[in-house]
Amino acid sequence: MSQIRKKNSSDGETKPRTSFINIFFKSSKRRPSKDESRKKSNGIEVADFQPSDDTQKTENILDTAEPPTSEMELGSRMEKNEQFLQKLGRKAVSKCLDLNNCRLTTEDVAEVVALLPLLPDLEKLDISWNDLVGGTLQSVTQRMHLISQLKVLRLGSCRLTTDDVQALGVALDAIPELEELNLSWNSKVGGNLPLILQKVQEGSKIQTLELVDCDLTPEDGAFMGQLLPIMQNLEVLDLSINRNIGSSLHSIAQGLKSTSNLKVLKLHSCGLSQKSVRILDAAFSYLCELRKLDLSCNKELGGGFEDSSAPLAVLGHLEVLNLHQCSLTADDVVSLTQVIPLLSSLQELDLSANKKMGGSSENLLSRLRFLPALKSLLLNNCALQSETFTALAEASAHLALEVFDLSWNKCVGGNLKLLLESLKCSESLQVLRLSSCSLVTEDVALLASLIQTGHLAKLQKLILSYNDSICDAGWAIFCQNVWFLKELTELDISLRPSTARDCGQWFGHLLCAVTKLPKITDIGMKRWILPAAQQEELEHFHQDHRRGIHFELGEFQE
Structure with missing residues (x-):
């Protein structure tokens, strides 16, 4: 996948310096030495991992990484940090630090670390799409205890190293309030997933876990299946573009049976096969709250729906169904014809790039009229024929x-x-x-x-x-x-x-x-x-x- 990177401009008016200082000065006084005790109790030690050369270089410039000792020092540091944020074209918000796609350098990461002692109430940290974060993340994770109220951590496409992801695994214990974790587009996550999520405990507050294109291995998939029963609050799980986890789908499906709060499941391009439909169908009856299901771009999935008597039928609250480019066969279409009209809450349906359904989907398309909530219908490149197009045109009058x-x-x-x-x-x-x-x-x-x-x-x-x-x-x-x-x-x-x-x-x-x-x-x-x-x-x-x-x-x- 690619990301169009846009340079952020810092042109325009800036906030008065006093407003920035006051926001953080008040919050920095709220928390005494409790953070230090949390650090000790969680056992976060710098010596747990050997720093790489890049990390050591970062450590050498962290001269302001410890909490300020006086109001004068605080004010001076606030001024520097305000200039840092202005340089990146971002504004200061007491509970959100969004540096997504800011082209951060090693020195910038050091300044981010220097900000952390001033943000004890920080709830969201996003440094995604910054390639040079890779190799320096340990300098951030070593101070996670300073932002123990963090709820959202996004590190997508940061070119994280093996040392980074291992250090992150240790640091997650210091942020027990975490609700969202995004590590997408970091290939080193693959093969190391157990090390990263080893600290996740029963009753975890994580609601969103995104691991898109992380080069996950079959062993990672098996581990995920074991982890899911612990994540009772999980609502969004995105494992897309991990083509090697299809072989461990049985373990994942078993784990899904314990995630009754799950609302979004994305398995786009995960190497699923015909058997995968039956494996997932056994888990669907436990996912009563599922709203969005994405099985798209699994080309070996074709023929799987015909082997299941009523696939998807139990997903009564489903709002989004994506079967784009799944090589659906004529028999698949016959099976889906019996089920899709029963999904009365369906709002978005994507059947695109399934060319074999063109001449056999007349009944399916005519029954779309029974989906009163349908708002988005994608049928591009389906090789529709005159009869099927006529049935579609007639049904669309009811939508x-x-x-x-x-x-x-x-x-x-x-x-x-x-x-x-x-x-x-x-x-x-x-x-x-x-x-x-x-x-x-x-x-x-x-x-x-x-x-x-x-x-x-x-x-x-x-x-x-x-x-x-x-x-x-x-x-x-x-x-x-x-x-x-x-x-x-x-x-x-x-x-x-x-x-x-x-x-x-x-x-x-x-x-x-x-x-x-x-x-x-x-x-x-x-x-x-x-x-x-x-x-x-x-x-x-x-x-x-x-x-x-x-x-x-x-x-x-x-």
């Missing part, structure tokens, strides 16, 4: 969808009128994705007519990209009417990567429409070529309308 994705289903082209008839009654649709649907000129003309009559008034995102068969006349009709969508923020009419075309006269209509769309920010027009005259039109538009509207034209410009 109050907010998100509807039919992209990459070629059968929509030339048949969009079936869906538009149903959408006439829609007053809630906010996102409509019809990318690469082989739409023709008549389709966009009918869509324009529907828009003109005031329907789809709440639409915020409209994706019509990769529909190269629409002629200039069709785009002209569409652009002349798109201004009726006053809530629209994003429009995409890009061409396929293999295509390049000159913009027609409709581009002028589009610019005119944009001036009447108060919320529009992004217009995708990749591979449309603007001749010199139209480039000049666009320049004049930007000069006259300084609203920061981004036209993404991409390559092939003259």
